Amino acid sequence: MSFETRPPDYRAASASILARTPEVRESVGSATRSFEQRRWDALSDVDSERWRDWARDVKTHALLHLDRYLEQAADRLEANGVHVHWAPDRSAATAVLDEIVQRHGVESVVKGKSMLSEELEVNEHLISRGVEPIETDLGEYIIQLLGEPPSHIVGPAIHRSLDDCRRLFHEKLGTPMDADPDALAAAARRALRTRFLLADMGISGGNFVAADTGTVALIENEGNIRLSTSVPPVHVAFVGIEKVVPRFEDLAGLLQLTARSATGQPIGLFVSLIQGPRREDEVDGPEHVHVVFVDNGRTRLLADERGWEALRCVRCGACLNSCPVYRQTGGHAYGWTYSGPIGAILAPGMLGLEGGMPLPHASSLCGACVEACPVRIPIPELLLHWRAKAVDEGMEPLSERFGSSFFANLAERPGAYRAAAAGLRIAPWKAASRALPVLGDWASQRTLPTPSPKSFRTLWREGIE
């Protein structure tokens, strides 16, 4: 299910979620705070500061030599018997998919959780070609049944309550209205099991690709990715080009750090390391493996002198979990596949300033995200970078531009500044709040503050006892 608003009107969308579905704030708030606690606990068990320095350096090195490592990864994958494809954008990626679907006569598809496939709207595309995709991650399955896009990188149905799921599964799968979570999961498992066995093709993403061995690494907890990538005769992995890392041994640290940051687990319950199709001496595995390296705005972001650091992201969702802004609405307010702090710094770089610009303003710059990020992306600095870039490009409203310049003029002239400040005490506040946008926006949610009877300057001149 794709997002309707593009470019996103974040303010309208967030206000609407808060007003119309206040229960989303409850679900997202409690889930993210619990994730956050588990992350803290899991990282305090290890030398996490050193791990994070190391992970930052590995990812930075890979990005600075991306051409070399991508070529190496592609060579190794091909040597392992994998078909490698390159997709500069969504239409190229879906064209590759069409070709694979046709070549193998694919009619049904099982999907492991993949944010890139959400970004590329793979499900919509398959449906338009008469192919039926089914999401096999429990959270993704829930939102597919609901016809909604994911609300969180790791927990796509995080905005939904247990009761929402009970109602949904009661309608779609016939479970009782008071079914416990285990019973709901069992019902989903039963519904999905035959789909795995009958599917012509499995689709996955890829958390990392080790260039030296041509290994696609996948991390999960439910085993559905393992099944999607090993049971059907064809496996297609969509992998963002920024996912390549130099060495197989880098995976050891990256997989652990990602799991601890995402869910507070030492490592995902299932780690799949895929190097190619089934070999002659193996009983499991697909006959054909395709890896599709996707750009779709990534080299555009890589070329930005400051914004490129966002490409280190390992999609753990820790910045979403720590973000007090994200916690109020969940991901749908952001109107794009990637939400929260990381979404706000990926959007202007990948979609362009026009498409992504409202999102860098969806932050109070509190800095909780930068404490959470396992690869030390300086998120607040990058939010400021994009805000400044939008101003430099003349994209912000003229009223704000003049207002800012006028205020700077005052601030350089202490006499004028003092005179303007004195006006605060004679201003008709309530009337002004109806006429002026900034005051009105404040007063829409809160009582206007009353200026001190005398400014500090006046108190100082009068003498402070």
Next chain:
Amino acid sequence: MRVSLFVTCLGDQFFADAAADAVRLLRHLGVSVDFPEAQTCCGQPAHNSGHRRDAERMVRHTCRVFDSAEYVVAPSGSCASMLRTHYPELAPDVGGGIAERTYELGQFIVDVLGVTKLGNGLAGRRVGVHHGCHALRELGVEAQPEALLRGAGAEVVSWAAAKECCGFGGLFSTKMPEVSAAMADHKLETLPDVDVVTSADGGCLMQLSGRADRRGSSPPFIHLATMLWEGARG
């Protein structure tokens, strides 16, 4: 020892009495305080909304005003952090000098003056402390205000959301007012039973008290400078 007070825009206009209390407290602790009257805004609103050139003008003005200051002390974690954390980057030629001499009030009292025992004026008071984000995460100021409050006899009551953003964020509060208010609501919904809520940042206090007032429940929100002066007098 001489301190130049950087009162900040909000301190000057909306928390003037708290800023005066900061002066009283510093004098009480044996520090001579001056107030360079040419000071205006640190430039943070322009910086945070991407108006870098406007911000740089205010940065340079502020650097000129405080050029000869021995210490710059602000009754605001956020504005102090603007000087300390962001000035060196915005004006590399002059910003570094002021950065290392700038402190938030509580940080200055504990880290520079080495004082944690002010008096006993807050005995029996149950206090909720809101840690402003820039004080907490950019300046690393967390223990100092709590130590000073406890040192003056207050009980600092544990608050699950003490370190979660109140939703102020400067112009964020007016660009995204609905989400901003929901953030304040979380703070207020989780607030334990306290006599008073305090913070080193006037902006956060405006946000929290303005929202609490709109919701119809209003514990007093009092600036840290006033609390500490009260603590020192008793």
